Amino acid sequence: MRTIALEEHYASPAFLAGLGQSLGTYSQYTPKVIGQLRDVGRARLAEMDDAGVDVQVLSLVWPGVEGLKAAAAVKLARKTNDFLAEAVRRHPDRLAGFAALPTPVPEVAADELERTVRECGFKGAAINGHTQGRYLDDEFFWPILARAEKLGVPIYLHPTLPPEPVLRTYYAGNHPSEVTAHLASAGWGWHVETGLHVLRIVLSGAFDRFPKLQLIIGHLGETLPFMFSRLDTILPTKETELKRPISSYLRQNVNYTFSGFNFLPTFLDTLLEVGARRIMFSTDYPLGPMKVARAFLDNLPVSPDERERIAHGNAERLMRM
DSSP states (O other): OOEEEEEEEOOHHHHHTTTGGGGGTTTOOOHHHHHHHHHHHHHHHHHHHTOOHHHHHHOOOTTTTTSHHHHHHHHHHHHHHHHHHHHHOTTTTTTEEEEETTTTTTHHHHHHHHHHHHOOOOOOOOEEEEETTOOOTTTGGHHHHHHHHTTTTOOEEEEEOHHHHHHHIIOOOSOOOHHHHHHHTTTTHHHHHHHHHHHHHTTTTTHHTTTOOOOEEOOOGGGGGHOOOOHHSOOOOOHOSSSOHHHHHHHHHHHOOTTTTTOHHHHHHHHHHHGGGEEEEETTTTOOOOHHHHHHHTTOOSSSSHHIIIIIIIHHOOOOO
């Protein structure tokens, strides 16, 4: 069974020489993990072989380039994308790419998306949450959404930390600072932040404006599937003024990956809400172990056809792989 993993991370030399220097301050980014991020060749492919992962679609590791000033974001995005393009050229059957985009300059970001898709064969883009407190529901960013729809490629919306005022107000409580750091990131904040970001995009009417646009989100839906019915009940179309119920956009314009959420109850909830045609395999490498994710995939209580869709078929359809 072919496997295509969609939330798989790397770090370019230009990124590690700048923003990436801060990764070492986070406990999960050990020297081993940073070494794995750096490698886009032999060692990574050997780990993929050992775990039974055929293809990784690589995206620049968090925090990406979204927090940089415009000129710096443009420069780093292009250098990083060129680095990834060369890795994909060396291993076209094993590696594919999501572009890093200089979102502070949306028109330039849209052009960079088109360049990487047309010239480098990239499969879409990965955006790390908000851009300095501004979200993709802001029409300032819609040139990016329009270009992705025109090109027929998805945007992978990856988590980032909440804006600093939110982090201080919501997450810094009567507990140690180490707990605050984890609560605001992989323990809770990353996921509800991304789920809220998707809802803002839906409520802005972006999918009515760009009906063929496709998003991908990880972690089995970033808490959203649990809330589908509640959202439709509390926010009906007569209030939202959207063409469809909120859950309709979440079922037709959003796709969902594992990315480290190898939890059967969470998977079953997502499966019941969106069906096997909207769920795709990922491992969150190197932050998540590929072997664990592959074993989770192999043991899911789904039909052989559904397993094939999740493992590779949905990604092939969505990204023409």
